[in-house]
Amino acid sequence: MKMKSVLFTCALAFSLWATQAQSIFDALENNDAVSSVVVNKSMFMMLSKFEAALDTEPEAKQFVEMAKNIQSLKVFTTSDKQVTVQMEQMVTKYVAQNKLTELMRARDKEGHVRFYIRPGATDDKVKELLMFVDQWSGQGQINGRKVENVLLTIVGDIDLNKISGLIAKMNLPQELNRVSKK
Amino acid sequence: MKKIFILLIVLVFAACQPSPIQEFFAEKQEDPTFNSLVLPASLLGIAQDSLNEEQRAAVNSLEKVHFVWQQVDSLTTDISKGIEQAESALNDPNYETLMKVQMPWGQGRVLFKGTEDAVDEFVVMGKRDSLLVMARIMGDNMHPKYLMPFLSSMNQAQPDMEALKPLMMMLQEKEVLPASNQVTDTLTKKS
Numbered sequence: 001m002k003m004k005s006v007l008f009t010c011a012l013a014f015s016l017w018a019t020q021a022q023s024i025f026d027a028l029e030n031n032d033a034v035s036s037v038v039v040n041k042s043m044f045m046m047l048s049k050f051e052a053a054l055d056t057e058p059e060a061k062q063f064v065e066m067a068k069n070i071q072s073l074k075v076f077t078t079s080d081k082q083v084t085v086q087m088e089q090m091v092t093k094y095v096a097q098n099k100l101t102e103l104m105r106a107r108d109k110e111g112h113v114r115f116y117i118r119p120g121a122t123d124d125k126v127k128e129l130l131m132f133v134d135q136w137s138g139q140g141q142i143n144g145r146k147v148e149n150v151l152l153t154i155v156g157d158i159d160l161n162k163i164s165g166l167i168a169k170m171n172l173p174q175e176l177n178r179v180s181k182k
Numbered sequence: 183m184k185k186i187f188i189l190l191i192v193l194v195f196a197a198c199q200p201s202p203i204q205e206f207f208a209e210k211q212e213d214p215t216f217n218s219l220v221l222p223a224s225l226l227g228i229a230q231d232s233l234n235e236e237q238r239a240a241v242n243s244l245e246k247v248h249f250v251w252q253q254v255d256s257l258t259t260d261i262s263k264g265i266e267q268a269e270s271a272l273n274d275p276n277y278e279t280l281m282k283v284q285m286p287w288g289q290g291r292v293l294f295k296g297t298e299d300a301v302d303e304f305v306v307m308g309k310r311d312s313l314l315v316m317a318r319i320m321g322d323n324m325h326p327k328y329l330m331p332f333l334s335s336m337n338q339a340q341p342d343m344e345a346l347k348p349l350m351m352m353l354q355e356k357e358v359l360p361a362s363n364q365v366t367d368t369l370t371k372k373s
Binding site (some may be wrong): 029034035038039042049054 | 278279280281282283284285286292294298299325326327329330
């Protein structure tokens with residue numbers, strides 16, 4: 001009987017731990033005002049194997065190398081001002097909690113782009129890359145085009161100089177190219 | 183000794199736990215408010231002897247596809263319960279989520295069972311306000327590298343159109359596929 005309660009406690013503790021481990025951005029996945037794409041590690045493994053079987057141009061090879069080491073990719077976009085404010089708070093909290101460092105920030109008429117990284121072995125290799133594009137901080141509307149605020153995080157072993165292959169293959173926002181030093 | 187015994191029982195119990203996804207499909211197959219379609223790979227009508235070795239391995243790794251779907255129509259006005267059940271079934275610990283997509287026109291999710299080199303099963307879920315579609319793509323050691331050979335072998339395929347008719351009609355009705363006259367329209371436009 002005692003054994004059972006111990007097991008039960010263990011199971012309970014484990015399930016609590018499992019829910020804790022989720023990211024604060026998960027709440028955005030169920031928000032109707034947000035479009036999201038979440039891609040997990042296994043998907044990247046499969047994509048890299050699929051690309052490797054095609055053995056074509058060097059850019060694909062770069063992608064294969066990169067994709068093998070990616071844990072997850074999340075992209076959230078919204079046109080809702082309120083959600084943007086919420087996103088910004090999440091980013092601020094996340095950056096502080098996980099001790100990310102700011103890589104660069106840029107502001108122009110298109111809006112406000114911020115990059116944060118979790119440093120890795122060298123300057124070019126990072127363990128996490130977070131991008132936040134906030135167009136509301138500009139005029140709200142840009143040449144009549146609908147504003148889009150983007151929050152993107154990539155976790156894994158990421159070589160900032162090889163990111164262009166990933167951007168092309170995964171159809172990611174062009175702003176990401178700014179982190180590449182080449 | 184007693185501890186080991188209890189541990190064994192717990193392990194056996196955990197191993198025998200039925201999969202919520204499989205249960206969902208079994209249950210909805212019988213549900214009159216759901217539509218169901220099982221499509222064996224043989225219906226695709228791929229002639230085995232015209233294939234090279236890799237294509238054959240690719241084709242043989244696929245066994246069947248099982249669809250269940252529910253839509254808002256005159257008989258069924260509310261599919262929120264079905265969506266709820268589907269979503270809770272997708273939390274199946276036997277499957278791993280590959281990707282999730284949420285767009286203004288709907289939501290989708292892809293899961294798999296097996297390893298990245300040898301997939302036993304893919305599960306695809308798609309939903310929007312008026313439609314819920316779930317599909318199990320079952321096979322044996324499906325490898326990502328088989329995707330291209332499989333698609334190329336499909337080019338030479340002569341599917342059993344009589345058997346596929348309900349599926350095509352369903353897809354056209356849902357505007358997933360363009361209606362057949364539209365297809366010919368776009369084809370003639372191109373040429």
